[in-house]
Amino acid sequence: MSQLIWNGLFVGSFYALVALGYSMVYGIIKLLNFAHGDLYMLGAFSGFAMLGAMGGLVKSSSLVALFVVLILTMVATGLSGVVIERVAYRPLRGAPRLSLLITAVGASFALEYGTRIVAGPNPKVYQVRLDGTALHVLGALITWQQLALMAVSIVLMVALNLLITRTRQGRAMRAIALDPKACLLMGIDVDKVISRTFFIGSALAGAAGVMAGGYYGKIDFLMGFIIGLKAFTAAVIGGIGNIPGTMLGGLLLGLLESFGTHFVGGQWRDVFAFGFLILFLTVRPTGLLGERVTERV
Amino acid sequence: MSAGKGATVQDPPVKPVKGRGPTFVTRFLESRHLGWAGLAIGLLAPFVIATPYAMDVMTSAVVFVMLAVGLNIVVGYCGLLDLGYAAFFAVGAYTSGVLSTELKIPLLATVPAVIVVTVLAGVIIGGPTLRLRSDYLAIVTLGFGEIIRITANNLSITGGPSGIYGIPGLFGDATSSQVVFYYAVLLIVAAAVLLAARLGRSRIGRAWRFVREDEDAAEAMGINTYKVKLAAYIAGAIWGGLAGVLFAAQLSAISPASFTFLQSALVLMAVVLGGMGSTPGVVLGAIVISLLPEVLRGLADYRFFAFGVLLIIVMIARPQGLWPHRSRER
Amino acid sequence: MLEVEDLRLSFGGVLAVDGLSFGVGAGEIVSVIGPNGAGKTSAFNCVTGFYKPTAGRIRIDGADVTGRRPSLIASRGVSRTFQNLRVFGEMSVLDNVRAGTHLWLRQRVVDALLHTPRYRRSEREGTEEAHKWLDFVGLRGDRAGLVRNLPYGEQRRVEIARALARRPKLLLLDEPAAGLNHGEKAELLDLIRRIRDLGIAIALIEHDMGLVMEVSDRVVVLNFGREIADGPPEQVRADPAVIEAYLGRDADEAEIEAAREEVGGARGE
Structure with missing residues (x-):
């Protein structure tokens, strides 16, 4: 029982980390960034490449190496997110929503198969594998590595929340989410804030990618597809566009899956999660913490 | 960098204005004889090349045309993004495959059941989600596509990962000649294309376009946008399901690997590339997309990457597609 | 009322x-x-x-x-127009007005698929109705072309004609x-x-x-x-x-x- 809860929370913190980028971008420009899951994949691969470049250094102190790689990867995926926004989404701002969604699918495709061209079609195995001693807490088996990864996730999420609620940057983001035109008139550089949002969201996804690589050990160019869908599900459960809601949604989805897997069987895990997505959209489309909005005609 | 800064928020999409008058070529391209010309090309193709391999490729292309035309109803006419279209393809293929092998009946006899099942699937998935904002639909359909694929992978009646084999041909015997089968498929698909085009030019077809253009204004004119969207979704489901029957007949074996997101994305690519809402455009787009791998055999790795980039470029530079829908009336 | x-x-x-x-x-x-x-x-x-x-x-x-x-x-x-002009910009003027006929046009899907006489009759009726109301509002300009190519004042007329075609x-x-x-x-x-x-x-x-x-x-x-x-x-x-x-x-x-x-x-x- 407590093992199930722990597993759920652990996986859920990954979902939450990826879902945050989804949610932030959606909150600000109302775009479902299909390429977001692929930034997670990109993070895993760039982490893989960096670890490879560091070579022997890695062996001696794997956790430190992974931490350095984590930071560098976040910068790299963050910049990729900015580039994608600049090249694929910005020219279409104000265009019909359908065009934007299709572009996002295109961006996702380009990232996946671009990675495939560079890294090859076969899965890669991380040089660093985080497995180690386990400790028993309330009957659950918890490894130190899991604890470390979860701590990183939590630190990142808390930092993000502070950024959004306490800083000028965060205020600008929230303002743009409400009314981009008014922000323009108020002298806020909307383009710059949107770029930053993409940077932060993508960096978080990249971080999750590296951590997943280090934890699960195996990565491939399509790994972002399912996690992207899961992240979206998490965002919807919590209330898309709502930051604390999204974190909650991620954890909840992790728990649901953990229990679902236990009771229905692992092969039905994804069916279970997406079934929940559809159920949630039907019953409460605004999510647990989302607000009801009356759309103006 | 700073040139268009800010202004981009409000700028309407840039669409090129067509200033040219009707030339002979454009008049032909818009004439109703075009469909006959296309059918003639399809009918004559086996006289040019009829190797078993070529027949196989051509048959696949024609089936793909049917898929694209079906998705065009949903995406092109009604403006709803369906990213799990392969799910209906799968539902159709599996329904006919399971029924024909279990009951030992010809595939054609399963068509009524296929229609019932795909309509049901359309209602189940479209019913709850079509009330929501359209971008939610996109991702829910994506999830639905996965659900169907995983389900097929895990059930015993669908044969699990290895799928179903030994599916009889359209008329009961799997041994009929490839050329005959090609002609049968061609005629069925031609009819499907014609019917889809006719739907587009009718009261319901116009309603779909009104919904795509402006849901509020459509509602104000008495169009129940929810029902109309559901109708488009169901129509798309039927076309996709029937394409699945043809697919099962062609391969006589189906497995979950044929119904991935990649398949859905390729159909979407054909619709977008050809021109959303434009029947000739979509048919052409489907043929191009399905024949491209044959032409660019050595570049398989780059193909999907190029597709992705192409999607972005088309949306930015030419959102109406290569062969746009004729919005002027004669 | x-x-x-x-x-x-x-x-x-x-x-x-x-x-x-x-x-x-x-x-x-x-x-x-x-x-x-x-x-x-x-x-x-x-x-x-x-x-x-x-x-x-x-x-x-x-x-x-x-x-x-x-x-x-x-x-x-009940029929209405909108404060900030809501015409179907990417459709022809005639199609815009045909939107008003949606509620009363007698045409079923089967008619459209098979092009029955009823389909032809109803399409003709819809087109005539559209022309009638465009005449009524005094539209100047191309009726077969896209609405968004018309000047603002004419687009307003199209919107009113559309509302009237609802009868x-x-x-x-x-x-x-x-x-x-x-x-x-x-x-x-x-x-x-x-x-x-x-x-x-x-x-x-x-x-x-x-x-x-x-x-x-x-x-x-x-x-x-x-x-x-x-x-x-x-x-x-x-x-x-x-x-x-x-x-x-x-x-x-x-x-x-x-x-x-x-x-x-x-x-x-």
């Missing part, structure tokens, strides 16, 4: 409409006026089903339609004169009268006082979501509450006189 009873609408605590009651009789032209933000468009959106009112009743021909979806209300014989009993016009020049306004005035002569009741939101005073049978004045006057134009024009609403409480004599001029200025035109 239309009865609105004690209508209330709030957006997260802000009362956009606060206890509004008014009616439109058959063949009547009723204008709804008031300062910006008085709740006119919100009230229209409630009547046509785009907003769900927080409280109150809306009846059409005696049947309660409160909170029903817009298409159902349209099917009861409504009640037509709601939301600021039809906005953005029109002097000549176009005069034509609009004439058009509104001709619509009324067809026996169609009209509810009109308009800021152009000249037009309102000239054309209306009755004027309803809103301020802060509340109705402050309801009566024939002459009576409303002289109502001190109306003048105050447009000017504020502290207006001095000269300003009131100026306002009177503005509100009443229509007479000369």
